[in-house]
Amino acid sequence: MKKEYILYGNKINEPDYMEEIVYTSFNPEEILKAQDSAIKKGYVKFRVATHIEGTKPNFNDPELIN
Numbered sequence: 342m343k344k345e346y347i348l349y350g351n352k353i354n355e356p357d358y359m360e361e362i363v364y365t366s367f368n369p370e371e372i373l374k375a376q377d378s379a380i381k382k383g384y385v386k387f388r389v390a391t392h393i394e395g396t397k398p399n400f401n402d403p404e405l406i407n
């Protein structure tokens with residue numbers, strides 16, 4: 342099973358609950374490139390969550406929210 346990385350982002354002056362999924366990838370290096378691109382599109386706050394492919398997400402798992 343693969344580990345998927347999900348990049349969430351917020352634009353300036355948006356509350357945390359308005360975050361959007363900016364990019365997903367199985368390669369963590371791509372997440373860094375996507376973050377650079379998202380900054381150019383106005384995103385200023387980011388977080389990366391992980392998910393193991395084929396499993397149900399456990400939203401109480403501290404590893405899910407990084």
